[in-house]
Amino acid sequence: MPHQLLLADPETSKDVLTFLGRATRISDEGVRLQAAQGVLALTGAALAPHGLFDQTPTVLAMRIVHADPELECDIVVSELTPTDDPLALTLPDTGLSPAWAGVAPPRGAWQPESTLPASVIAQRAQWGISAVARGATPGAGEEAVRALRAAIWGEPDDDLGGLPRGVAFAADAFGFISGEEDVPVMRSGRWTRLAFRRGHVLARGPVATGLTAVRGTGTTGE
Secondary structure, eight states, X not given: OOOEEEBSSHHHHHHHHHHHHHHHHHOSSOEEEEEETTEEEEEEEEEOOOSTTOOOOEEEEXXXXXXXXTOOEEEEXXXXXXXXXXXXXXXXXXXXXXXXXXXXXXXXXXXXXXXXXXXXXXXXXXXXXXXXXXXXXXXXXXXXXXXXXXXXXXSBOGXXXXXXXXXHHHHHXXXXXXXXXXXXXXXXXXXXXXXXXXXXXEEEOOOOOSOOOOOOOSOOOO
């Protein structure tokens, strides 16, 4: 018998399918499903580096919903199938293993840092979307398009407090921006979290590369 996600109510089931649909429009790397103790965390990557020297920051979108208290899972999937039961979604036979799913945000110790108006986040998302459209050339290959998106969405944006513009892209693409709100910005180590009413955007990176300065060891003579 196929494995299933058992959710709290029909609206939550629709919510999960909506999140998955938005994630698959961005990439083919799926959504991570982590369930325990009646809570299901959905995580999708809006931006993620590809390769060792890719300086693209990791920007994730996360939504928390209620699930069956007995449901336990940790899997990345690119599809879920509705069933005759409005509370159940069928999982695929196999999961995915994208690199970003191995980079877990911290679960605690988030320190409040500032707030950002949702209207400003929306404006920066629209600016970035227009910049990508202007920069794209007909017939450009996948690598060229990825480099363009990484340059625009990975760039620190002064209007976003120096965060990569990709946080605005993630908030817009996953439907987290709805009306006026002051979005809390929190930090934990190298991670930053924007806590919207509809979900969370988490940013990390880019990963530092290159050689560190040579440091002397031992004793030195006079």
